[in-house]
Amino acid sequence: MSTRIAFLKGHGTENDFVIIPDPENTLDLPPETVAALCDRRAGIGGDGLLHVVRSAAHPEAAHMATVAEWFMDYRNGDGSIAEMCGNGVRVFARYLQRAGHVTEGDLAVATRGGVKTVHIDKAGDVTVGMGKARLPEGDVTVRVGEHTWPARNVNMGNPHAVAFVDDLAQAGDLYSPPPFSPAAAYPDGVNVEFVVDRGPRHVAMRVHERGSGETRSCGTGACAVAVATARRDGADPAVTGAPATYTVDVPGGTLVITERADGEIEMTGPAVIVAEGEIDADWLENAVR
Helix, strand or coil, rough: CEEEEEEEEEEECCCCEEEEECCCCCCCCCCHHHHHHHHHCCCCCCCHHHHHEEHHHHHCCCCHHHCEEEEEEEEEEEEEEEECCCCHHHHHHHHHHHCCCCCCCCEEEECCCCCEEEEECCCCCCCEEEEECCCCCCCEEECCCEEEEEEEECCCEEEEEEEEEECCCHHHHCCCCCCCEHHHHCCCEEEEEEEEEECCCCCEEEEEEEEEEEECCCHHHHHHHHHHHHHHCCCCCCHCCCEEEEEECCCCEEEEECCCCEEEEEEECCCECCCCCEEEEHHHHHHHH
């Protein structure tokens, strides 16, 4: 490990990330190291970590290298691995732009949830092609305290349970994962979204992200919410033949989600780099002992 390790800090609608550039995949980032970096009091602080690696240099992404030069090796704040992070992809793209690896326009980013298409526009927003949602069959419920709600099972490359509630305060503190049933629906845990209506094609949500707790925003969660809301509203684009666009308010801002008639979903929102610096390797070594 080198004496100092470069890092940046960024966020997308206040879903924040430690960014570690490591093009040739030379750094060892075990879960305890990631958790130390993401610690908000003793580390840099973040909901997750974006490990920036060339696809060809990472065994999980090498098969995608011909279509996507860069791989977003995403980790949750507790160090666990996640398939995908929608806000993270936007911030990842913003880092690539800042570093001079890409310019405004279109690019492809490899993730564990597949290759994602990204567009960086001149106005500053970033749009991510999030792929198609899968809606596994079967009834799911989530619970907070004495409240229990039916939830829509939506998979955006990672699992979500979307529950419509009367008041977002009913979600409680969301520090710990809301219980769900049946357990077999989500064998690896689940992101849980609580949703209220704000107006026509306009909702607001809170989310518990597995491995991170409540976050200020969740991109895949916002997509899952838009998909679940469209089905509830009878606006399934596959049925109507028309795209469905929803504005989704999250605690950290606003995202715009469009599901097209072919099922492809696009998410548009801001992505900001707020700082960069160096991690002291001695601190990092001591932090994970």
